[in-house]
Amino acid sequence: xxxxxxxxxxxxxxxxxxxxxxxxxxxxxxxxxxxxxxxxxxxxxxxxxxxxxxxxxxxxxxxxxxxxxxxxxxxxxxxxxxxxxxxxxxxxxxxxxxxxxxxxxxxxxxxxxxxxxxxxxxxxxxxxxxxxxxxxxxxxxxxxxxxxxxxxxxxxxxxxxxxxxxxxxxxxxxxxxxxxxxxxxxxxxxxxxxxxxxxxxxxxxxxxxxxxxxxxxxxxxxxxxxxxxxxxx
Amino acid sequence: xxxxxxxxxxxxxxxxxxxxxxxxxxxxxxxxxxxxxxxxxxxxxxxxxxxxxxxxxxxxxxxxxxxxxxxxxxxxxxxxxxxxxxxxxxxxxxxxxxxxxxxxxxxxxxxxxxxxxxxxxxxxxxxxxxxxxxxxxxxxxxxxxxxxxxxxxxxxxxxxxxxxxxxxxxxxxxxxxxxxxxxxxxxxxxxxxxxxxxxxxxxxxxxxxxxxxxxxxxxxxxxxxxxxxxxxx
DNA sequence: CGGGATCAAAAAGTCAGACTTATTTGTCAC
DNA sequence: GTGACAAATAAGTCTGACTTTTTGATCCCG
Numbered sequence: 001x002x003x004x005x006x007x008x009x010x011x012x013x014x015x016x017x018x019x020x021x022x023x024x025x026x027x028x029x030x031x032x033x034x035x036x037x038x039x040x041x042x043x044x045x046x047x048x049x050x051x052x053x054x055x056x057x058x059x060x061x062x063x064x065x066x067x068x069x070x071x072x073x074x075x076x077x078x079x080x081x082x083x084x085x086x087x088x089x090x091x092x093x094x095x096x097x098x099x100x101x102x103x104x105x106x107x108x109x110x111x112x113x114x115x116x117x118x119x120x121x122x123x124x125x126x127x128x129x130x131x132x133x134x135x136x137x138x139x140x141x142x143x144x145x146x147x148x149x150x151x152x153x154x155x156x157x158x159x160x161x162x163x164x165x166x167x168x169x170x171x172x173x174x175x176x177x178x179x180x181x182x183x184x185x186x187x188x189x190x191x192x193x194x195x196x197x198x199x200x201x202x203x204x205x206x207x208x209x210x211x212x213x214x215x216x217x218x219x220x221x222x223x224x225x226x227x228x229x230x231x232x233x
Numbered sequence: 234x235x236x237x238x239x240x241x242x243x244x245x246x247x248x249x250x251x252x253x254x255x256x257x258x259x260x261x262x263x264x265x266x267x268x269x270x271x272x273x274x275x276x277x278x279x280x281x282x283x284x285x286x287x288x289x290x291x292x293x294x295x296x297x298x299x300x301x302x303x304x305x306x307x308x309x310x311x312x313x314x315x316x317x318x319x320x321x322x323x324x325x326x327x328x329x330x331x332x333x334x335x336x337x338x339x340x341x342x343x344x345x346x347x348x349x350x351x352x353x354x355x356x357x358x359x360x361x362x363x364x365x366x367x368x369x370x371x372x373x374x375x376x377x378x379x380x381x382x383x384x385x386x387x388x389x390x391x392x393x394x395x396x397x398x399x400x401x402x403x404x405x406x407x408x409x410x411x412x413x414x415x416x417x418x419x420x421x422x423x424x425x426x427x428x429x430x431x432x433x434x435x436x437x438x439x440x441x442x443x444x445x446x447x448x449x450x451x452x453x454x455x456x457x458x459x460x461x462x463x464x465x466x
Numbered sequence: 467c468g469g470g471a472t473c474a475a476a477a478a479g480t481c482a483g484a485c486t487t488a489t490t491t492g493t494c495a496c
Numbered sequence: 497g498t499g500a501c502a503a504a505t506a507a508g509t510c511t512g513a514c515t516t517t518t519t520g521a522t523c524c525c526g
Contacts, residue, residue: 006507009285033478043510045278048479052242052282053289056315065518078401079312082289095397103398106343110335147484164328165336169310240479273509276481297507298489427512 009200013082016050020059020070021083022090027072031060036068043079052063057083081171088175094185098228100176105221107166108157108173113214114204115160124206125158130156131202138195146190147181153198157217180227194223242282244272246315249283253292253303254316255323260305264293269301290316298365314404321408326416331461333409338454341390341401341406346447349438350391356393357439363389364435371428379423380414386431390450393438413460 005011016036019025037047051068054060057077062068077083078099087096119127133149154177155170197220204213238244249269270280271277284301290310295301310316311332320329352360362409366382387410388403430453437446 009508017416043509045281045509048278049282049285051478052271052285056286056289056313059523064516065476067477074397074400076401077313077399080289080310099396099398101398102343102347103340107336107339108400110339114335150479163332163335165332166339167307168309242479278482279480284507295507296489297487298491298505300506 007052008042008046009053012036012042012047012050013053015040017054017059017082018086018090020054021076021086022092023073025070027070029070030067030147031070032067033062078137084172084175088179093179095172097176097179098230099170101221101228102230103169104173104176105218105225106223107169108154109214109218111158111161111163111166112201112205112217113210114162114166115157116208116210116213119160119205123156124202127153127160127202127205134190134198136196138192139189141189143181143190147177150198151177153202157201157205164184180224191223194220197223241275241279241385242286244279245269245275245283246286248273250287250292250315251322253287254309254319255287255325256306258303262303263300264303265300266295292316317405317408321412326412330409330412331463333405334403334454334457334461335463337409338405338451338458340402341387341454342447342451344391344396344399344435345438345450346443347395347399348390349441349443349446351395352393352438356389357435360386360389360393360435360438364432366421367428367431371425372422372450374422376414376423380410383423383431384410386435390434390438413457427453430456452455 005014019229025031029078033044033047033051036051037044039046051060053061054068055062055078058071058075059077060070061070078087084100087093130149130153134146134153137143137145137149151174154173158166158170158173160168161167201213201216201220204216238247243372245335258264260328266277266280269284270277273280284293284295284449287301290313291304292310293301293303311320315328317333336426348356356431363382363386367379367386369384370376370378384407387406391403391406399434430449434446434449437449
């Protein structure tokens, strides 16, 4: 999506990264650089660069006389967009989508509250535009058009929060929303209640009503949690 | 803290990474691999590995015939623990601490609510132990002892939430709390109200009262925001 | 039989040099 | 001015030799 396999080492990463992220190599598995270089038909230099990148993501650890060992999932840099993409592309997809949705449910309401305080006039306008776009595509199986505006809406909220950490979650939210539309069962038009909520959030942000924007966004994320059957007994 | 400069390329990273993270090279600055290799007195192979790591963090972009260009801060992988550490070590420290504290204020209350539902008996016991440790070190300038138990407390909450994304923020929270104790003005004993809140959170989690755990934790994070003068007009 | 020192093998780490390739920039003709 | 072509440049790649660390086995001695 953003960083295709640029260069040979990138090509290797796109093959090896998803495999590790999918758990094909159990934690503690040992790989050898030379063997990998042969397998992917690249020089050791290239293979070493790829291993360095995997190491920086905490997916593997390289030690002398031992080799390249796969680290347990609990140590991975799970916020690395590349790792997230790799996990979403493999067997870990369901769990990844669930944990990301819970993350969204924590972040987005707070971000919306901040956006109500700090959003610029341009951002307010863009937000309203997105909400109207969602309304326009909410009926008649225009799921792709709806998705585009939905993603844009949440990106604007996260950016307008003024918090750099929130802003960088835009890509993650985009992946979750896209995943929901493309992979999960989504034959019907989006829930009208959700569409209304987005419009109301845009209004609240424009009005500078932080409490209301946060509350409404929380309702949106609760809906997202319910879609994945993440509920409290 | 966790990954000291292992190997030559790690040594280079520990020097170059903080410099870039501190903004010493404005976005768009162009570095050349050969020149860097000379400057750090390493071979090009080693320098290339270091550049690859910086590239995977989205701190720089390497392009043929151009060189290694520094990317704008908005594109950095700001959730990479290494990047966070580098930024905390440099001129960006205040802004980084603020944005991380806002992040905490979004995540931790939700995590505490989930912990109330999913915490094991062991985790509840550990939580109580941490809270008691905080009480024990809350008076008489035992800041270091207090910090240790404070960090452990929040780690347990994040782990007990059962969400892998939350769990991986333990290190970040530890950095923030340590930073507050060590760098900011912290001559006095911790706020007694905050200590009480931690004890109450432990109780709520043990009792399985998610709403109460979330609400109490929100009070704790509001206090943290106030310490940094992050308030709403 | 146990324990510590020593030694050998294994794999990553490092370096140097030659070569390839893509990209930019400048130039020249049209 | 515009288009094509050529030169310069810096990253990218490969190879081979060498070093260093770590492990694990062996051997000697108590």
